[in-house]
Amino acid sequence: MTNTAVRGVRWAGRARGLAVRLWTVPVVVAVWEVAARAVESVYFPPPSAILARLRELWFSGPPARLFLSDAAIADFVPSLGHLFGGWALACLGGIALGVAIGRSRTLAGYVDPLIEFGRAIPPPTLIPLFIVLFKADTRMQLATIVYGVIWPVLVNSVDGARYVDRLHIETARVFGLSRAERLVMVILPAAAPKIFAGLRLSLSLALILMVVAELVGSATSGIGYELIYTQQNFDLPGMWGTIAVLGVLGFLLNSSFLVVERRTLSWHRRAGRKG
Amino acid sequence: MIVSKVVRGAVGVAVLLVVAEIAGRTGLMDTQIMPLASTVLAGAAGLAVDSEFLHDASATVEVWAEGLLVATLLAVPAGVLLGSLPKVEIGLRPLIEFLRPIPSIALIPLVTLIAAGDGAMKVTIVVYAACWPVLVNTMYGLHDVDPVARDTMRAFGFGRLAVLLRVALPSAAPFVLTGVRLAASVALVVAISAELLSGGAGGIGVYIIKAGSGYRIDLMLAATVWAGLIGLVVNALLVRAERGLFRWHAARAGVAQ
Amino acid sequence: MLDVVNLTHTYGSGPDAHRALGGIDLKVSEGELVCVVGPSGCGKSTLLRSIAGLVRPTGGEVRVKGRPVSGTPDDLAVVFQDYSRSLFPWLSVRDNVALPLRRRGLDRAARRAAAAEALAAVSLESAAAKYPWQLSGGMQQRVAIARALAYRPSLLLMDEPFGSVDAQTREDLEDLVLAVRGHHRMTIVLITHDIDESVYVGDRVVVLTRAPAVVAADLRVDLPGPRDQIATRELPAFVHLRAEVSRLVRGRPEFGPEEFNTVPPHTTTSPLVKTPSHLTKE
Numbered sequence: 018m019t020n021t022a023v024r025g026v027r028w029a030g031r032a033r034g035l036a037v038r039l040w041t042v043p044v045v046v047a048v049w050e051v052a053a054r055a056v057e058s059v060y061f062p063p064p065s066a067i068l069a070r071l072r073e074l075w076f077s078g079p080p081a082r083l084f085l086s087d088a089a090i091a092d093f094v095p096s097l098g099h100l101f102g103g104w105a106l107a108c109l110g111g112i113a114l115g116v117a118i119g120r121s122r123t124l125a126g127y128v129d130p131l132i133e134f135g136r137a138i139p140p141p142t143l144i145p146l147f148i149v150l151f152k153a154d155t156r157m158q159l160a161t162i163v164y165g166v167i168w169p170v171l172v173n174s175v176d177g178a179r180y181v182d183r184l185h186i187e188t189a190r191v192f193g194l195s196r197a198e199r200l201v202m203v204i205l206p207a208a209a210p211k212i213f214a215g216l217r218l219s220l221s222l223a224l225i226l227m228v229v230a231e232l233v234g235s236a237t238s239g240i241g242y243e244l245i246y247t248q249q250n251f252d253l254p255g256m257w258g259t260i261a262v263l264g265v266l267g268f269l270l271n272s273s274f275l276v277v278e279r280r281t282l283s284w285h286r287r288a289g290r291k292g
Numbered sequence: 293m294i295v296s297k298v299v300r301g302a303v304g305v306a307v308l309l310v311v312a313e314i315a316g317r318t319g320l321m322d323t324q325i326m327p328l329a330s331t332v333l334a335g336a337a338g339l340a341v342d343s344e345f346l347h348d349a350s351a352t353v354e355v356w357a358e359g360l361l362v363a364t365l366l367a368v369p370a371g372v373l374l375g376s377l378p379k380v381e382i383g384l385r386p387l388i389e390f391l392r393p394i395p396s397i398a399l400i401p402l403v404t405l406i407a408a409g410d411g412a413m414k415v416t417i418v419v420y421a422a423c424w425p426v427l428v429n430t431m432y433g434l435h436d437v438d439p440v441a442r443d444t445m446r447a448f449g450f451g452r453l454a455v456l457l458r459v460a461l462p463s464a465a466p467f468v469l470t471g472v473r474l475a476a477s478v479a480l481v482v483a484i485s486a487e488l489l490s491g492g493a494g495g496i497g498v499y500i501i502k503a504g505s506g507y508r509i510d511l512m513l514a515a516t517v518w519a520g521l522i523g524l525v526v527n528a529l530l531v532r533a534e535r536g537l538f539r540w541h542a543a544r545a546g547v548a549q
Numbered sequence: 550m551l552d553v554v555n556l557t558h559t560y561g562s563g564p565d566a567h568r569a570l571g572g573i574d575l576k577v578s579e580g581e582l583v584c585v586v587g588p589s590g591c592g593k594s595t596l597l598r599s600i601a602g603l604v605r606p607t608g609g610e611v612r613v614k615g616r617p618v619s620g621t622p623d624d625l626a627v628v629f630q631d632y633s634r635s636l637f638p639w640l641s642v643r644d645n646v647a648l649p650l651r652r653r654g655l656d657r658a659a660r661r662a663a664a665a666e667a668l669a670a671v672s673l674e675s676a677a678a679k680y681p682w683q684l685s686g687g688m689q690q691r692v693a694i695a696r697a698l699a700y701r702p703s704l705l706l707m708d709e710p711f712g713s714v715d716a717q718t719r720e721d722l723e724d725l726v727l728a729v730r731g732h733h734r735m736t737i738v739l740i741t742h743d744i745d746e747s748v749y750v751g752d753r754v755v756v757l758t759r760a761p762a763v764v765a766a767d768l769r770v771d772l773p774g775p776r777d778q779i780a781t782r783e784l785p786a787f788v789h790l791r792a793e794v795s796r797l798v799r800g801r802p803e804f805g806p807e808e809f810n811t812v813p814p815h816t817t818t819s820p821l822v823k824t825p826s827h828l829t830k831e
């Protein structure tokens with residue numbers, strides 16, 4: 018067989034696999050469309066109406082801007098900025114604190130109950146406090162997201178750093194690696210699988226808290242703001258569309274993170290498969 | 293060893309409280325904005341006998357428990373079905389992958405319009421959020437069934453249903469319980485968020501909003517302390533249940549997130 | 550170079566306490582290669598870990614170059630018994646070997662070159678880009694050896710370094726250690742189960758008793774060098790010495806140091822054997 022033929026067969030196989038996995042999506046959408054048209058309820062608009070509304074709302078921009086309209090930019094930029102900013106801060110803080118706590122039993126003893134309690138507090142309960150503390154919107158949003166998503170990162174980093182194979186540490190000591198080198202070359206890579214699990218969990222939490230903060234803090238722009246705006250205007254296709262966008266966003270965030278994780282931790286996955 | 297752990301933990305908590313107290317008393321922290329630690333603790337103690345707060349707390353717990361129960365009743369059978377019928381699972385997977393990341397909070401404005409009454413709205417939202425951990429863990433548990441045990445049963449002539457009841461469900465049970473534990477903490481977060489957002493007749497979230505509008509930050513924090521304590525207790529109880537019921541399981545499995 | 554003085558170590562405390570080392574005395578001078586043999590579980594690894602500063606002994610002292618060991622001594626390399634766990638699974642074989650060389654002030658290219666050279670010495674040049682978990686146990690063990698040799702330490706500790714390789718490779722590795730030692734004047738302490746090996750590579754063979762381990766005998770190996778896998782092993786002196794060590798290691802189960810000088814008379818009559826002073830007094 019020639020190279021192109023092989024590739025063709027492989028593509029056909031992949032396409033078939035995709036069809037087997039995704040056939041329900043068009044079916045569900047079609048059923049929904051038909052049912053919604055038959056029922057004619059304002060509350061359950063058909064997918065076509067939702068898509069049309071979404072297009073009008075956010076995706077009527079020029080192709081050069083990926084069809085994003087001005088409204089889309091005005092909503093997505095602050096929302097995603099808060100999401101990623103808060104997540105990044107929480108990651109840095111969570112990993113740094115977590116590794117420190119994981120490497121020191123004494124420190125862990127002192128702070129364990131505080132961590133247990135801190136993570137048990139439902140983060141939204143603190144939003145009213147954050148509103149009082151930082152009137153500015155952005156800081157309140159960041160504080161909510163950071164507080165809400167730092168726990169999975171922290172707890173997983175503690176775990177990962179605590180259970181580094183003792184022989185790995187000893188090897189590093191014997192060969193005279195400095196403390197910094199030990200941290201970067203040994204402890205962090207060894208803890209990375211756990212840390213990544215925490216990062217992924219906290220990324221999906223960040224999306225949730227972004228919306229909560231925008232809803233509770235009555236933001237003046239952002240995806241959450243759009244949710245309230247459409248509700249107040251009784252714009253149900255717009256609401257359904259916004260919710261769908263959030264679903265797609267969550268899916269994209271999770272899948273892209275998985276790609277990065279697979280790349281970074283390929284040694285871990287492959288080593289595990291062998292053992 | 294264990295004693296020193298407890299002592300250290302107590303010291304850690306005490307140091308934090310004392311530092312916060314001193315920061316407030318010396319004016320490092322504005323007590324108008326951030327009340328003294330002692331004020332907050334006294335407030336929290338007061339809430340324990342405050343009938344208004346107790347009413348609010350029980351309203352939250354009610355929504356939480358109801359939502360969690362309904363979610364479990366829905367998600368466990370669904371998970372068993374999907375977990376034992378791979379073809380159906382493959383078909384529905386994309387829908388699950390799409391629906392799962394939708395923040396349930398984002399549904400509040402929509403469900404508020406649709407649902408009959410405030411209580412129904414909150415329970416619906418909690419159910420939506422709590423379903424996923426239970427569903428995913430149940431499916432995972434069914435996949436994890438020991439193939440040798442299953443094949444042994446099949447070889448002895450037991451039918452599909454018998455295998456499901458006698459092998460698959462018992463071995464998936466610990467995963468289901470883990471799912472319920474994860475769902476319980478999600479459900480509490482969502483219940484309180486719904487209260488913060490839409491108010492309603494009562495709830496810890498409602499209490500916090502009221503305290504906030506009266507600028508009683510000490511009471512806001514005191515209520516938050518209780519929210520944290522409730523979360524701790526619920527989690528501790530479910531962890532205990534897991535350990536007690538499924539001691540054999542801990543030796544074997546890692547748990548799905 | 551290395552002084553071990555009345556070293557004792559007890560794991561745990563109370564009823565679970567296990568006394569692994571019962572007062573070990575050992576002197577290794579610079580450039581010497583000392584083999585340590587003893588029954589399984591007697592405390593050989595514990596001794597080595599104390600020398601490396603990884604175990605804080607409960608009694609006695611270890612001095613390296615005259616200085617008491619606290620923490621790990623400088624300029625030391627160890628081949629651990631559990632070699633596979635001591636390689637880093639997130640680094641390629643090459644990077645595993647090159648990692649310690651940062652300490653040597655080499656730049657990246659020089660580190661890579663040194664790693665490649667060491668890997669070639671253990672015939673693993675083709676595995677450089679692989680990961681440790683893609684290699685067999687014996688190959689992993691050779692990587693650990695290459696890492697230690699590339700580091701060119703002044704003190705090298707090896708804990709059963711040739712346990713997982715075939716006989717032919719084992720002989721090659723024994724000769725490699727001898728050659729490297731000759732070139733770079735390393736001091737080496739090598740723990741082994743293999744009595745032949747201890748006599749073949751060692752300048753001295755130190756036999757430990759069962760736990761709590763003490764030195765049962767310290768034999769000088771006076772074989773004519775350079776050693777040769779076939780010719781040396783045929784020498785009557787080699788055969789004789791091997792038999793000595795063998796008898797000492799087997800011993801009687803309750804063999805203690807006090808009874809030692811009275812039991813095997815051949816030990817003291819053998820011209821090759823130098824019985825340690827604390828065993829002959831009384």
Ligand SMILES: Nc1ncnc2c1ncn2[C@@H]1O[C@H](COP(=O)(O)OP(=O)(O)OP(=O)(O)O)[C@@H](O)[C@H]1O
Binds near residue numbers: 567588589590592630
């Ligand atoms: N971390 C530990 N905690 C408690 N006991 C230990 C520990 N490490 C070793 N021991 C005990 O100390 C004794 C000596 O162990 P060591 O590993 O030094 O033996 P060894 O001579 O190296 O044995 P082998 O030849 O099998 O490698 C053993 O009985 C072992 O059970």
Ligand SMILES: [Mg+2]
Binds near residue numbers: 593594595630708
């Ligand atoms: Mg050993």
